[in-house]
Amino acid sequence: MEQMVTVYLLGKEYSVPATLTIMDAMEYAGFKLVRGCGCRSGFCGACAVIYRIKGSTELKVVLSCQTKVEEGMCVGKIDSFPVNKRTFNIEEIKATDNIVGQLYPEIFSCIGCNACTKGCPQGLDVMQYIAYAQRGEYEKAAHASFDCVGCNICASRCPAQISHSAVGLLCRRLTGKYIAPKCEHLAERVAEIENGDYVTLLEKLKNTPLDELKDMYNKREIEK
Amino acid sequence: MSAFTDDMLKSMANVERTRAARLNSTPERFTAEEKEALLQAFHPDYSTKGFKVLEVGPNKGEKAPVELAQLLEGKSLLQGVAVDLERVDYDVDVLIIGGGGAGAAAAIEAKRAGADVMIVTKLRMGDANTMMAEGGIQGADKGNDSPAIHYLDALGGGHYKNVPELLEKLVTEGPLAIDWLDKLGVMFDKEADGTMVTTHGGGTSRKRMHACADYTGAELMRVLRDEVQNCGVKILEFAPAIELLLDEAGKCAGAVLLDYDSNEHIVVRAKTVIMATGGAGRLHYQGFPTSNHYGATADGLVMAYRAGAPLIYEDAIQYHPTGVAYPAQIYGALVTEKVRSLGAQLVNSNGEAFMHPLETRDVSAASIIRECTARGNGVKALDGVALWLDTPMIEIIHGEGTIQKRLPGMLRMYKKFGIDLRKEPILIYPTLHYQNGGILIDANAETKISGLYVAGEAVGGIHGTNRLMGNSLLDIIVFGRIAGIKAAEKAKTVELGKLSLAHVDAFAKEMEAAGIASEVPSPKLLPVYTHGRNAR
Numbered sequence: 165m166e167q168m169v170t171v172y173l174l175g176k177e178y179s180v181p182a183t184l185t186i187m188d189a190m191e192y193a194g195f196k197l198v199r200g201c202g203c204r205s206g207f208c209g210a211c212a213v214i215y216r217i218k219g220s221t222e223l224k225v226v227l228s229c230q231t232k233v234e235e236g237m238c239v240g241k242i243d244s245f246p247v248n249k250r251t252f253n254i255e256e257i258k259a260t261d262n263i264v265g266q267l268y269p270e271i272f273s274c275i276g277c278n279a280c281t282k283g284c285p286q287g288l289d290v291m292q293y294i295a296y297a298q299r300g301e302y303e304k305a306a307h308a309s310f311d312c313v314g315c316n317i318c319a320s321r322c323p324a325q326i327s328h329s330a331v332g333l334l335c336r337r338l339t340g341k342y343i344a345p346k347c348e349h350l351a352e353r354v355a356e357i358e359n360g361d362y363v364t365l366l367e368k369l370k371n372t373p374l375d376e377l378k379d380m381y382n383k384r385e386i387e388k
Numbered sequence: 389m390s391a392f393t394d395d396m397l398k399s400m401a402n403v404e405r406t407r408a409a410r411l412n413s414t415p416e417r418f419t420a421e422e423k424e425a426l427l428q429a430f431h432p433d434y435s436t437k438g439f440k441v442l443e444v445g446p447n448k449g450e451k452a453p454v455e456l457a458q459l460l461e462g463k464s465l466l467q468g469v470a471v472d473l474e475r476v477d478y479d480v481d482v483l484i485i486g487g488g489g490a491g492a493a494a495a496i497e498a499k500r501a502g503a504d505v506m507i508v509t510k511l512r513m514g515d516a517n518t519m520m521a522e523g524g525i526q527g528a529d530k531g532n533d534s535p536a537i538h539y540l541d542a543l544g545g546g547h548y549k550n551v552p553e554l555l556e557k558l559v560t561e562g563p564l565a566i567d568w569l570d571k572l573g574v575m576f577d578k579e580a581d582g583t584m585v586t587t588h589g590g591g592t593s594r595k596r597m598h599a600c601a602d603y604t605g606a607e608l609m610r611v612l613r614d615e616v617q618n619c620g621v622k623i624l625e626f627a628p629a630i631e632l633l634l635d636e637a638g639k640c641a642g643a644v645l646l647d648y649d650s651n652e653h654i655v656v657r658a659k660t661v662i663m664a665t666g667g668a669g670r671l672h673y674q675g676f677p678t679s680n681h682y683g684a685t686a687d688g689l690v691m692a693y694r695a696g697a698p699l700i701y702e703d704a705i706q707y708h709p710t711g712v713a714y715p716a717q718i719y720g721a722l723v724t725e726k727v728r729s730l731g732a733q734l735v736n737s738n739g740e741a742f743m744h745p746l747e748t749r750d751v752s753a754a755s756i757i758r759e760c761t762a763r764g765n766g767v768k769a770l771d772g773v774a775l776w777l778d779t780p781m782i783e784i785i786h787g788e789g790t791i792q793k794r795l796p797g798m799l800r801m802y803k804k805f806g807i808d809l810r811k812e813p814i815l816i817y818p819t820l821h822y823q824n825g826g827i828l829i830d831a832n833a834e835t836k837i838s839g840l841y842v843a844g845e846a847v848g849g850i851h852g853t854n855r856l857m858g859n860s861l862l863d864i865i866v867f868g869r870i871a872g873i874k875a876a877e878k879a880k881t882v883e884l885g886k887l888s889l890a891h892v893d894a895f896a897k898e899m900e901a902a903g904i905a906s907e908v909p910s911p912k913l914l915p916v917y918t919h920g921r922n923a924r
């Protein structure tokens with residue numbers, strides 16, 4: 165016999181197998197999910213839920229596809245959270261002049277409560293990357309926020325009303341475009357292609373008889 | 389307490405015992421003949437049971453997976469439903485169906501070309517297979533590499549079935565796509581001097597796999613979505629397209645959507661349409677689990693087919709060799725190929741490395757299935773059998789900390805369920821991963837239907853009958869951009885006639901004439917799961 169646990173999904177009591185994730189338990193209970201379900205693998209941040217174990221005061225916020233059910237879980241959903249994404253022209257902004265602070269001045273209202281970090285299902289040091297952003301250390305903020313899946317659990321708990329995921333994303337784009345070292349071999353190859361350097365070679369390949377192509381493929385040298 | 393069962397731990401001891409010896413020896417690659425024999429005997433695509441011959445539509449007479457065939461020959465969600473096509477809810481230049489990577493790339497280019505662009509998508513923007521890609525993106529941009537070498541790798545990997553014009557575009561515009569992403573601010577893994585950190589993927593002859601740790605797809609998708617929002621593209625979420633609209637002359641002219649919240653139909657008129665609906669993993673061909681996102685149900689193929697667009701290689705499916713076989717909570721999820729690129733070997737229950745870890749995906753999957761079935765060297769896991777992927781080798785080969793740095797997503801996923809893959813190997817079995825075939829396009833990304841473009845996983849032909857790792861993220865950018873540019877260009881001159889759903893009726897008549905009476909609602913839109921509960 166499968167081991168079962170009792171859970172309360174959106175306020176209703178269900179008995180579900182103990183091996184299921186919260187998301188699977190919802191489906192087991194009969195919910196047909198449309199909102200609050202995306203990649204089902206912990207990458208998209210669509211499925212944040214909030215729960216507490218019956219009788220306990222502590223509230224937890226997790227990704228429902230990455231968390232197993234527990235006895236007494238009372239689960240509510242956060243299907244959509246209104247983050248504040250500011251628009252910008254990536255070609256025009258620069259990684260200087262306190263650009264992140266200009267676009268997201270609320271980062272300076274951080275009171276250091278660390279609720280964001282405590283809530284992060286990815287285990288990121290969210291408050292730390294906001295601090296880096298305040299100081300203009302965008303590359304550090306970029307790396308510290310890199311694994312963010314944008315579930316916005318942090319934002320849901322922030323008394324300073326910061327949209328952390330949007331801040332992290334801006335820092336990463338600035339880093340990718342302006343701060344990371346330029347790639348020379350890429351620029352060279354792009355120039356060659358734009359110059360039409362490979363046109364003849366590819367034309368020839370396209371017109372090579374199949375047997376010859378097979379031979380070339382099977383004998384091709386493989387980089388160690 | 390270990391997360392593994394006692395029997396698993398016993399077998400794991402074999403893996404640990406042989407590890408030191410295996411570190412210095414990699415099994416030989418299979419010969420061309422061995423590969424062919426393996427595929428014939430063990431690859432699911434060669435099973436006769438899993439397929440059905442299509443009886444209607446442009447690909448009549450060809451075989452398709454049963455679950456796909458049922459939808460291609462299913463019942464339109466609009467059959468017998470009156471939709472007032474005179475009441476147009478949205479009127480745009482370019483309509484993009486699907487908010488994944490291909491749709492986003494297309495939207496950015498179409499918008500830059502001056503078009504009025506709208507993306508409609510089934511779930512949220514970015515809830516898509518693109519978000520989940522871990523391993524990387526190919527691009528022949530290094531000195532020892534070239535688009536021609538990339539061409540040959542993809543062609544051999546694709547069993548020489550790739551459409552040459554499409555493959556040529558993929559490889560020559562590959563480095564341009566990497567550059568485009570770099571300039572949008574995607575954080576590629578780079579050396580201190582800017583050199584791209586690149587690795588091998590299955591079937592590559594050069595190290596041309598670019599990555600953003602093991603969040604490559606997520607990083608691409610986050611940046612693309614942000615850019616789509618920055619440039620003011622209209623986005624409509626939770627509103628899947630359910631049927632294409634044509635005009636009286638047969639040009640593509642928009643789509644009918646289903647608003648998930650109101651359950652009402654929405655009519656979108658568009659001068660050109662780009663189908664970017666992605667893959668089909670959630671159809672669970674032959675009962676396989678899948679690595680795909682919740683909305684991967686081949687809707688685009690169904691809608692385009694009904695409107696008269698031919699498919700190509702609709703019977704070629706990619707099973708990723710390494711899906712999670714244990715624990716239950718992440719069953720079917722992907723273990724990125726990068727784990728093998730970094731040196732982890734595939735090992736059977738006796739502790740033997742039975743194959744080279746970087747064969748192409750179809751050959752690897754077939755070889756794993758053989759090891760588990762015919763050879764009986766698998767480890768029992770949940771309801772099936774599985775093999776070991778020896779992840780601790782990575783830290784021994786590349787040094788401690790490598791997994792944290794290069795595979796943080798994998799590490800985290802397993803840790804949540806009590807497994808530390810730096811210390812313990814993991815159990816894997818093939819999972820349904822990718823749709824090699826799809827809608828046929830030309831080098832301008834246009835289908836046989838004027839004004840209907842396709843980009844991304846919904847396209848067929850680029851990869852022949854087997855795609856190499858990293859070539860899909862590449863194709864969504866290369867062909868997404870092409871589709872966006874071409875669709876915007878064409879929209880400037882298109883004169884649409886009256887909107888029509890006559891093709892849906894015509895298809896139903898063709899089915900009737902062929903004696904097929906189907907009650908299967910199609911497209912499927914979302915799968916239904918009950919996790920073993922008996923329906924009440």
Ligand SMILES: Cc1cc2nc3c(=O)[nH]c(=O)nc-3n(C[C@H](O)[C@H](O)[C@H](O)COP(=O)(O)OP(=O)(O)OC[C@H]3O[C@@H](n4cnc5c(N)ncnc54)[C@H](O)[C@@H]3O)c2cc1C
Nearest residue numbers: 486488489490516517518523524629666844845858860861
């Ligand atoms: C787990 C995983 C790992 C992968 N790793 C790699 C890798 O390392 N390298 C690589 O190159 N490739 C990889 N791939 C493959 C690659 O990610 C996908 O093939 C590619 O991203 C597909 O992009 P797309 O835009 O065509 O489709 P998607 O990104 O899936 O987007 C399709 C969008 O269309 C929407 N949609 C579907 N139906 C409808 C409808 N009826 N109406 C409106 N919208 C609809 C979907 O909801 C979705 O948002 C991986 C795939 C998976 C699943």
